[in-house]
Amino acid sequence: MFAVFALITLLGAVLMLLQKNVIQAGLCLALSFLGVAGLFVLLGNPVAGALQVIVYAGAILILVLFVIMLLNHHEEEPAERARPLQRWASVVLSALLGAGALALVLASPGLQALGAAGTPVEPMTLERVGTVLFRDHLLAVETVGLLLLAAMVGAVALVKKEL
Amino acid sequence: MAHLLSGGLQGYVAVALLLFVIGLATVLLRRTLLMQFMGMELMLNAANVALLAFARWRGGDVQGTVTYLMIIAVAACEAAVGLALVIGLHRMRGTTDADRTASLKQ
Numbered sequence: 001m002f003a004v005f006a007l008i009t010l011l012g013a014v015l016m017l018l019q020k021n022v023i024q025a026g027l028c029l030a031l032s033f034l035g036v037a038g039l040f041v042l043l044g045n046p047v048a049g050a051l052q053v054i055v056y057a058g059a060i061l062i063l064v065l066f067v068i069m070l071l072n073h074h075e076e077e078p079a080e081r082a083r084p085l086q087r088w089a090s091v092v093l094s095a096l097l098g099a100g101a102l103a104l105v106l107a108s109p110g111l112q113a114l115g116a117a118g119t120p121v122e123p124m125t126l127e128r129v130g131t132v133l134f135r136d137h138l139l140a141v142e143t144v145g146l147l148l149l150a151a152m153v154g155a156v157a158l159v160k161k162e163l
Numbered sequence: 164m165a166h167l168l169s170g171g172l173q174g175y176v177a178v179a180l181l182l183f184v185i186g187l188a189t190v191l192l193r194r195t196l197l198m199q200f201m202g203m204e205l206m207l208n209a210a211n212v213a214l215l216a217f218a219r220w221r222g223g224d225v226q227g228t229v230t231y232l233m234i235i236a237v238a239a240c241e242a243a244v245g246l247a248l249v250i251g252l253h254r255m256r257g258t259t260d261a262d263r264t265a266s267l268k269q
Contacts, residue, residue, distance in 0.1 A: 002170030090191035098184035115172030121223030151240035158247035
């Protein structure tokens with residue numbers, strides 16, 4: 001099951017990178033987010049999986065698609081000037097970063113020990129998350145609420161033609 | 164290779180790393196601001212995958228899920244403000260190309 005969801009996630013991400021049409025790229029990103037939600041469920045964390053579907057695949061992605069349709073720019077504009085050196089440098093450096101990090105992960109004895117020590121865990125419940133959230137992190141919850149309000153007011157102020 | 168595909172900790176961390184690199188490549192290679200924005204969302208998601216994988220192998224730690232909640236709240240804020248900036252920029256310049264909008268001044 002892990003291989004299937006990992007494949008869905010990575011395939012959606014690669015298709016998004018290669019897609020010319022911005023709306024189709026957004027839909028590929030939705031595929032990738034749903035694959036990540038599947039990975040969360042496999043990790044014994046259905047709470048995070050549900051939140052991933054609701055917030056990322058639901059709210060954030062729909063907002064992005066709305067803005068794409070609002071701007072009516074579905075194709076990437078032709079480049080102002082070609083920058084072949086920068087493009088090749090970014091491809092090579094990204095590939096190097098990916099290969100190097102992957103090699104480190106595969107060779108790391110600490111990760112192997114931690115992975116081998118893994119015991120079966122009971123699935124995460126909303127009750128456990130809520131208890132810890134409101135007992136130990138009450139200040140953080142209130143701060144995040146304030147931050148969301150500030151972002152909402154900021155977004156309205158930025159988009160409004162004249163205040 | 165077999166232990167990578169069977170869903171161990173290393174498999175999850177490898178998927179998170181590859182997701183991060185694809186998101187980084189999107190930000191570096193695509194010029195449309197909205198595409199770059201989607202690449203950033205992908206990088207945030209890669210961090211979430213790694214976070215929750217480590218939380219599961221630390222005995223199903225609840226703190227991982229709590230941190231994940233905070234991260235998606237910040238991601239939602241970032242989405243709202245970032246998209247508002249893109250709309251404002253498109254109104255002012257008529258373009259969403261990152262090369263053509265290198266400066267925010269009018």
